[in-house]
Amino acid sequence: MRALLALEDGRFFEGESFGATGTLVGEICFNTAMTGYQEVLTDPSYRGQIVAMTYPLIGNYGTNSLDQESRSPHVRGFVIEELTEIPSSWRSEMSLDEYLQKWQIPAVQGIDTRALTRHLRTRGAMKACLTTEAISPEEATRRAIEGEGVIGIDYVREVSTPKIYQWDPNDKLSTPWSITVENGGAKRALPPTRFRIVAYDYGIKENILRLLRQKGFDVTVVPASTTADEVLALNPDGIFLSNGPGDPAALPYAHQAVRDLMGKRPIFGVCLGHQVLGFAFGGSTFKLKFGHRGANQPVKDLRSGKVAITAQNHGFAVDPDSLPSNVEVTHVNLNDGTVEGMRHKELPIFSVQYHPEAAPGPHDAAYFFSQFTDLIEGNL
CATH class of the missing domain: 3.50.30.20 (Carbamoyl-phosphate synthase small subunit, N-terminal domain)
Incomplete structure (x- = not known):
């Protein structure tokens, strides 16, 4: 046809x-x-x-x-x-x-x-x-x-969970496996949970949830519209801001919630969560000409000089000139120089624009989940 x-x-x-x-x-x-x-x-x-x-x-x-x-x-x-x-x-x-x-x-x-x-x-x-x-x-x-485009559209409300839930309480969905000669597949034991975190669901991918559990996090997932007070009532050790669709400027409720959480718990954001954090800092975003979508985007860590090949999926980027002086740009895209990572200089908050969980893509950036563990441990 x-x-x-x-x-x-x-x-x-x-x-x-x-x-x-x-x-x-x-x-x-x-x-x-x-x-x-x-x-x-x-x-x-x-x-x-x-x-x-x-x-x-x-x-x-x-x-x-x-x-x-x-x-x-x-x-x-x-x-x-x-x-x-x-x-x-x-x-x-x-x-x-x-x-x-x-x-x-x-x-x-x-x-x-x-x-x-x-x-x-x-x-x-x-x-x-x-x-x-x-x-x-x-x-x-x-x-x-x-037809409808993406600018000014809140797609997050369409994909976010309608209710709070605990991810994989029985450890059935997160257990990694490896191929063995004997039976073609064997499960590897998950580590015990060390920290309780709240993950904002702006459109969270399941592989993010799997890797968070594999790093020892007990994950409670909350709707995108959850207020800071409602999150703090769950008494988490840290806050995770997920990926998601659409225009980050169309999410004022998310900006306010994250702004209210700053300084109260360690925060780690990825993709849309990174952009929401940019607004919470007082910054803004702009639409990229054609976006970054694929598994081969080179990103440079400005502090170490190391380059990672990353998986990305976003059509907007944080404007570095809009960020306050107490926020440091830590990573940039080597193709176009756009912001790929940032951190607060005084508070335990950091984020990356790309997907450390990959799926699909390289695992060069998976260490950020361990950095989140260290950040929480250092702020207990």
Whole structure:
């Protein structure tokens, strides 16, 4: 079945439909990771977006119930160059096509994703219309222009948990495993919990929760709208600010809650949590031309000079000129010089713009979870 992808500036691409059918509009972005498409699909940070994968062959290993970063996909549409129709993996439970049909996500293959990516890199991220219906390119372009973008939109309320819960109280979801010759897989024991933390759910990925538990944290997850007083009533040793979707400027309730928590507990933020912290410091953010999305973003630690290859997924960045003098920029992106990390000079607070948990991506930055442990231990 024919599918059409029309951008709001008039550029359009024709391809072949797979997954679900229908018409949708959202901001289109590209991800440069070679693997991890299921994690991308289920990352709440992609809420409201159409995602194009730059790697040319997608679906090679199918999908399964273990690689989900949340209970269901959050992308509005999916764009690839070529779909693998017969996946090859002992872990596969269904093909990518079947998976997208199950979750009613329209997708298109046969698109020149290199041309699309170069266009977005040059012109910037923009709204797009993806359709499998008999709609002309002109009509699809009109719908893209009139559709909803991401600026000023609070997608966090759509993905955040509606109630407080404890993550993995029985240690069934966080226990890591390793391959053995005898039985093909063996569980490794989790460490005992040392500290109780509250994790704000702005759209938290499950691998973040798994790694927090693996580092010895007893994690209580709270809705994004939870006030500082409600968090402090839980008597945590530290506060974690998660990743999430949309425009950080559209979350004044989150800015205020974090501002009220500053100085009362150690705080660690990642991705959207990093941006929310920027607002709590008194700073601001700006929209990147085409964002950082993929598993190969180089980041430099300005204190040590070390460079890490990181997994990222964000379309906004903290404005360094807006930060007060008591906040230090600790990390920068080597591609465009944008802020990738910061810390408060007087309070036990730090954050990074990227994803230390990866999934998908390298584990160069996983040590930040251990730094959070040290920060809490040093402030008890």
